[in-house]
Amino acid sequence: MKVPFVDLEAQYQSISAEIDNAIREVVLSTRFVGGKWLSEFEEQFAEFCDAKYAIGVSSGTDALRLALVAAGVGEGHEVITVPNTFIATTEAVTSTGASVRFVDVDPKTHNIDVAQIEGVINENTRAILPIHLYGQPCDMDPIIEIARKRDLVVIEDACQAHGAEYKGRRVGAIGNAGCFSFFPAKNLGAYGDGGCVVTNNEAVAEKVRLLRDHGRVDKYTHRIEGSNSRLDTIQAAILLAKLKHLDAWNAKRRAHAELYGERLASVEGIVIPEILDTVVHVFHLYVIRTQRRDALMEALKEAGVSTGIHYPVPLHLQPAYDRLGLKEGSFPVTEECAKRILSLPMFPELREQQIDSCCEIIRKGVCGI
Numbered sequence: 001m002k003v004p005f006v007d008l009e010a011q012y013q014s015i016s017a018e019i020d021n022a023i024r025e026v027v028l029s030t031r032f033v034g035g036k037w038l039s040e041f042e043e044q045f046a047e048f049c050d051a052k053y054a055i056g057v058s059s060g061t062d063a064l065r066l067a068l069v070a071a072g073v074g075e076g077h078e079v080i081t082v083p084n085t086f087i088a089t090t091e092a093v094t095s096t097g098a099s100v101r102f103v104d105v106d107p108k109t110h111n112i113d114v115a116q117i118e119g120v121i122n123e124n125t126r127a128i129l130p131i132h133l134y135g136q137p138c139d140m141d142p143i144i145e146i147a148r149k150r151d152l153v154v155i156e157d158a159c160q161a162h163g164a165e166y167k168g169r170r171v172g173a174i175g176n177a178g179c180f181s182f183f184p185a186k187n188l189g190a191y192g193d194g195g196c197v198v199t200n201n202e203a204v205a206e207k208v209r210l211l212r213d214h215g216r217v218d219k220y221t222h223r224i225e226g227s228n229s230r231l232d233t234i235q236a237a238i239l240l241a242k243l244k245h246l247d248a249w250n251a252k253r254r255a256h257a258e259l260y261g262e263r264l265a266s267v268e269g270i271v272i273p274e275i276l277d278t279v280v281h282v283f284h285l286y287v288i289r290t291q292r293r294d295a296l297m298e299a300l301k302e303a304g305v306s307t308g309i310h311y312p313v314p315l316h317l318q319p320a321y322d323r324l325g326l327k328e329g330s331f332p333v334t335e336e337c338a339k340r341i342l343s344l345p346m347f348p349e350l351r352e353q354q355i356d357s358c359c360e361i362i363r364k365g366v367c368g369i
């Protein structure tokens with residue numbers, strides 16, 4: 001049985017009339033930049049995130065960059081984050097003129113190890129950038145507490161965590177601002193690139209709104225220099241149509257995760273994801289750990305099951321960060337994760353037989369190698 005890693009066509013088929021209609025309306029209006037679809041999407045996405053403001057931007061990467069700049073991060077500052085993430089997180093930091101300061105992750109959740117944060121704070125530290133990896137929120141209370149005590153800002157990378165909850169609150173505006181990606185395969189995906197900054201802070205919202213559109217306050221007045229980092233109207237209209245389904249899609253992801261968990265918990269040599277009891281996980285990715293990762297990945301591939309590794313090379317060991325001079329051994333938990341992790345197929349339209357088939361191959365693979 002073929003099991004794709006994600007199936008964006010199946011999702012489109014399930015809502016094709018709504019999507020076609022949304023695109024057609026925008027095209028007929030010829031309002032391709034800004035307009036009512038954008039403001040309506042921003043309003044509804046803010047509400048979805050329990051936030052006061054949402055500002056649509058051109059990608060998750062730009063959301064991170066603009067949120068950091070709007071929160072005052074720049075030249076000479078340090079931003080604390082982890083090497084177990086996608087490079088967009090740290091590219092955004094560098095693009096502001098600030099430097100990246102890594103700490104390791106927690107072995108259970110693969111999210112930032114909160115106990116290591118205070119040890120790397122110095123007079124240049126300006127922000128903490130926790131990533132809600134795979135769709136599981138970081139332990140935010142102690143992070144917020146450290147930030148309060150040391151006068152730092154907290155920018156959440158929520159690019160994998162649309163709708164995830166920490167202690168009953170949706171992620172995004174728990175810190176000073178939160179950043180989302182609408183890359184097609186994310187839990188809420190556009191038909192191209194897109195992103196969003198959410199915040200409860202009016203000044204941050206105002207600054208991001210200026211920065212994303214050439215610093216414009218009206219057509220010919222540029223209060224500051226910004227960039228063209230807008231969310232396209234067609235994408236906003238598509239996202240608006242999809243947003244109505246997001247809670248149901250996330251619930252399906254959780255149900256699939258539960259099935260995987262039931263099927264795999266007793267398989268020796270497989271560690272299933274650990275979910276904190278303070279969170280609602282939205283399973284952008286379902287990531288298991290095993291000593292036999294590469295062989296298992298091969299067996300699954302042969303059987304027609306697509307998998308992934310998020311991420312195989314930790315950022316501190318990437319050529320792009322040679323300048324940091326961080327060698328193997330600097331972040332042992334992240335490095336160990338990178339060797340053992342395997343992301344299994346996960347998308348709302350996944351069928352029970354597909355999960356069964358995948359788990360059966362894993363059981364045979366692990367026991368039979």
Ligand SMILES: *Cc1c(COP(=O)(O)O)cnc(C)c1O
Nearest residue numbers: 059060061086088159181182183
């Ligand atoms: C997807 C992603 C990003 C970047 O989003 P883009 O929209 O692709 O720019 C940033 N951080 C994490 C953790 C992501 O998964």
